[in-house]
Amino acid sequence: MIKGLYEAHLPVSDLNSSIEFYKGLGLEFDHKVEDRLAFLWIEKGKSWLGLWNTDKVETEYHPSIRHVAFEVSLEDLKDSVAWLENKGYTPRRAFGFEPTEPFVMPNPNGNFGHAKIHFNDPDGNSLEFICKVGNPKNLTDRMYLSEWEKLSGLTVN
Structure with missing residues (x-):
């Protein structure tokens, strides 16, 4: 049934800066949805990361999020x-x-x-x-x- 993780999502305060940060880690930019969401491939065609532009990034960190x-x-x-x-x-x-x-x-x-x-x-x-x-x-x-x-x-x- 489950074959792996397809996507994960994170909140970011500056979408364009975050896209550049993750590209610097080697992720490949795929597309944006308006100016609120971007997808970058972790492993092309297999798994990607969604970045959500929001003012809620200061949610206290916990390993579960x-x-x-x-x-x-x-x-x-x-x-x-x-x-x-x-x-x-x-x-x-x-x-x-x-x-x-x-x-x-x-x-x-x-x-x-x-x-x-x-x-x-x-x-x-x-x-x-x-x-x-x-x-x-x-x-x-x-x-x-x-x-x-x-x-x-x-x-x-």
């Missing part, structure tokens, strides 16, 4: 802090981890983890780059990706 996680490769994630900073975007502290490098949160089932880095868009919407990583040693603690790779025996650069 105003959050989108973009899947990336492990190699891209390893370069994400520098990549974001080179574009003028600022990675942010999340789950007690400083944004010096991605960190990993193990899945409670123990067979994989989620490596991630968090940042915000200009309106404070929470964004993250994320990918699954193996967990052959069933690690249970959250840690920076470089430490995870050493302890799990996965590839270390």
Whole structure:
């Protein structure tokens, strides 16, 4: 039945500036609906992001709203802090981890983890780059990706 996520939506205060921000992340602009809504492809023909121009962007953040996680490769994630900073975007502290490098949160089932880095868009919407990583040693603690790779025996650069 369900094959994946087709779209997600976020509130923005300046539609044109937000379109440029998300294009800077590599999303492809598709179209606008008047001056209130824009769609950008996350993965062309498969999933997109809708941006709604509104004066309601100051809704208090909660992970259940105003959050989108973009899947990336492990190699891209390893370069994400520098990549974001080179574009003028600022990675942010999340789950007690400083944004010096991605960190990993193990899945409670123990067979994989989620490596991630968090940042915000200009309106404070929470964004993250994320990918699954193996967990052959069933690690249970959250840690920076470089430490995870050493302890799990996965590839270390």
